[in-house]
Amino acid sequence: xxxxxxxxxxxxxxxxxxxxxxxxxxxxxxxxxxxxxxxxxxxxxxxxxxxxxxxxxxxxxxxxxxxxxxxxxxxxxxxxxxxxxxxxxxxxxxxxxxxxxxxxxxxxxxxxx
Numbered sequence: 001x002x003x004x005x006x007x008x009x010x011x012x013x014x015x016x017x018x019x020x021x022x023x024x025x026x027x028x029x030x031x032x033x034x035x036x037x038x039x040x041x042x043x044x045x046x047x048x049x050x051x052x053x054x055x056x057x058x059x060x061x062x063x064x065x066x067x068x069x070x071x072x073x074x075x076x077x078x079x080x081x082x083x084x085x086x087x088x089x090x091x092x093x094x095x096x097x098x099x100x101x102x103x104x105x106x107x108x109x110x111x112x113x
Contacts, residue, residue: 037070
């Protein structure tokens with residue numbers, strides 16, 4: 001399976017903030033943090049269908065996500081910050097206590113095309 005490289009950015013989403021009231025263990029919250037957004041043309045090039053599962057790998061680890069078309073620039077993916085993104089980010093914090101969550105180079109490959 002061919003892997004394609006992208007820049008991963010992670011952050012809190014509005015939807016994620018709204019769901020925090022029902023708890024991070026809820027199915028709704030877990031679905032949010034396990035879904036990434038990708039430009040439609042990047043999805044086409046990588047052979048990824050909207051709603052399918054992809055594996056994201058960095059030099060630090062890997063995680064699986066549901067992939068949806070999103071309003072992100074080509075060459076970039078966006079993932080709401082959560083346990084799956086933590087498996088892809090490094091542990092170095094530059095003294096802030098929070099790992100860098102933006103600008104990671106990652107490989108993305110479809111699991112079920």
